Amino acid sequence: MARILDPKDPYFIDNPARVKAIQKAMHANDIDVYLGSRIRTLSWVIDAFCPWRSYIVIPAEGLPTVFTFIIDAIRLADETWLDEDHVRAYAPMGGMDQIAAVADFIKDDLGLTKGRLGYEDGMSTYTAEGNLSHYEYSRFSEALPGFTFVNSHELIDELSIIKDQGTINRFRTASLIVDEGHKAARAALENGGYKGMTEAVIAGIAALAMRKAGSVSEWNFAGLNEISTGYRTGLGACTPPTNKVIQAGDPLMLDFHAMFQLALGDHSHNYLINPATKRQRWHADNFVALVQLVLDNYRAGTTPAELAQIMMDCAESRGCADFTVPGCEHGIGLFGDEWRIGGRNDGPMPYWTDPDHVYQENEMVVCAMQYACPAEGIGFRYENDILILKDGCEFMSKYPLAIEEIG
Numbered sequence: 001m002a003r004i005l006d007p008k009d010p011y012f013i014d015n016p017a018r019v020k021a022i023q024k025a026m027h028a029n030d031i032d033v034y035l036g037s038r039i040r041t042l043s044w045v046i047d048a049f050c051p052w053r054s055y056i057v058i059p060a061e062g063l064p065t066v067f068t069f070i071i072d073a074i075r076l077a078d079e080t081w082l083d084e085d086h087v088r089a090y091a092p093m094g095g096m097d098q099i100a101a102v103a104d105f106i107k108d109d110l111g112l113t114k115g116r117l118g119y120e121d122g123m124s125t126y127t128a129e130g131n132l133s134h135y136e137y138s139r140f141s142e143a144l145p146g147f148t149f150v151n152s153h154e155l156i157d158e159l160s161i162i163k164d165q166g167t168i169n170r171f172r173t174a175s176l177i178v179d180e181g182h183k184a185a186r187a188a189l190e191n192g193g194y195k196g197m198t199e200a201v202i203a204g205i206a207a208l209a210m211r212k213a214g215s216v217s218e219w220n221f222a223g224l225n226e227i228s229t230g231y232r233t234g235l236g237a238c239t240p241p242t243n244k245v246i247q248a249g250d251p252l253m254l255d256f257h258a259m260f261q262l263a264l265g266d267h268s269h270n271y272l273i274n275p276a277t278k279r280q281r282w283h284a285d286n287f288v289a290l291v292q293l294v295l296d297n298y299r300a301g302t303t304p305a306e307l308a309q310i311m312m313d314c315a316e317s318r319g320c321a322d323f324t325v326p327g328c329e330h331g332i333g334l335f336g337d338e339w340r341i342g343g344r345n346d347g348p349m350p351y352w353t354d355p356d357h358v359y360q361e362n363e364m365v366v367c368a369m370q371y372a373c374p375a376e377g378i379g380f381r382y383e384n385d386i387l388i389l390k391d392g393c394e395f396m397s398k399y400p401l402a403i404e405e406i407g
Helices: 016-026 040-044 070-079 099-109 134-143 154-160 166-188 199-213 230-234 277-295 302-320
Strands: 033-036 055-059 067-068 087-090 115-119 145-153 226-229 251-262 263-273 329-331 364-373 378-388 393-395 405-407
Touching: 016 040, 016 055, 016 154, 016 277, 033 040, 040 154, 055 099, 067 070, 067 099, 070 087, 087 099, 087 166, 099 134, 134 145, 166 251, 166 263, 166 277, 166 378, 199 226, 199 251, 226 230, 230 251, 230 364, 230 378, 263 277, 277 302, 277 364, 277 378, 277 405
Parallel strands: 033 115, 067 087, 115 145, 263 405
Antiparallel strands: 033 055, 055 067, 226 251, 251 263, 263 378, 329 364, 364 378, 378 393
C-alpha cells in the first residue's frame, strides 16, 4: 500500500511537485523520457530506501515508474508514495530482465519508439553512485534503437541543490540522533571505561544509541561508523573500525552516521585519552581553531575556494599547514547524494566540485575537515551537516566543538 503524503507532517516532501519540476526541465531540454539510475535520483523522486540496482522512468507527463529487483519490489511499493502500478519488478527470466523490462515499458506502455532519452553518466569518488554502466548503456541502446541518448543528470542535480523545509527538518533530526551516539560513546569511555575497549565496540555502543533514537542505518559507504585510535587517526579520512584496543595516551576519532527518512546525519568528534602530551594538545588546539574559523565563514555568496584559502591562511599562521588537508566540505543530500557540491558539471575538473561554486541560501553541505600528522601518529576529523544561510550557517549537530582530554 502506497504511503500517503501529509502536508502537515514536518518531514513532508512534495514528491509529485518534484516530478513536475523534472518534467518541466525535460521539456526545456527536449528530453522525451528520462531514465534515472543513480541512488540520489531514486531517493529524491520516490522517497524510499532503494538499495538494489534500480531504475526510474520519468515520462514527459504523468507519474514515474520504478523498476527494482523482484525480491524487493513489494517492500518498495509499500514504502514509496507511488502506487503499486508504478513500482515494477525485474527478474532473471525471459523478457523480465532489467533491459527488457525497462525498454518494453518505454515502447509498449509509454508508446515511444523514438526521441531523446535522458540518462545518467559520469564519475564519482565513491562506489555506489549508480551511473549507467557501459554494458547497460550498450544494451539499452540496442533495445531502444530509435532513441538518441543524452547525458542529463544535471536536470536532477540542479533541482535538488536547494533543500525544502521537510528535507531540512529531516536533516536536523538525523543530526540530533548522531548527537545521541556521541553522548553514549562519551559515557562509555570516561572514568576508565575505555580500558580494553576496541574501536569496533565503541562503534557498536554508539550505533545502538542512535538506533534507539530513531536511526535506521549507519549509511556511510566508507565503513558505517568510522573510528580511529592512536596512529590510525593520522591515516586519512576513511577509517572503518577495527579490533584495535584504545590505549592511554591515544588520540581517538569518532565519526558517527545516522539515517532518518533518507536524511543523513554525520558528525565527527575527537578526544585525547589521558595522559595527553603538550604536543598533542598543540595539534588539537590548532584543529579546533581551524574548524571554528571555517564555520564562522560559511554563508550564501562564498565559495569552496574562498573557504579553503581562509583555512589555509590560518594554518600557515599557526605553523600547521603541512598537517591540514586543503578542503572544507563535501556535498550531502538524501541517501546516495554524498559527494559533489553544486548542480552543474562546469568546473575545471569534470565531476569534481567547482571551486568557484557560489553557495546559495538553503543549500547544504557537510563541513568536512581533516588534520593528519602520520609521522607523529595523530590526526583529527570534523564533519557536520551545514545549512547555508544568508548571513551565516546552521550546523545541525549540536555536539560541542572541542577536543577533550578524558581517561
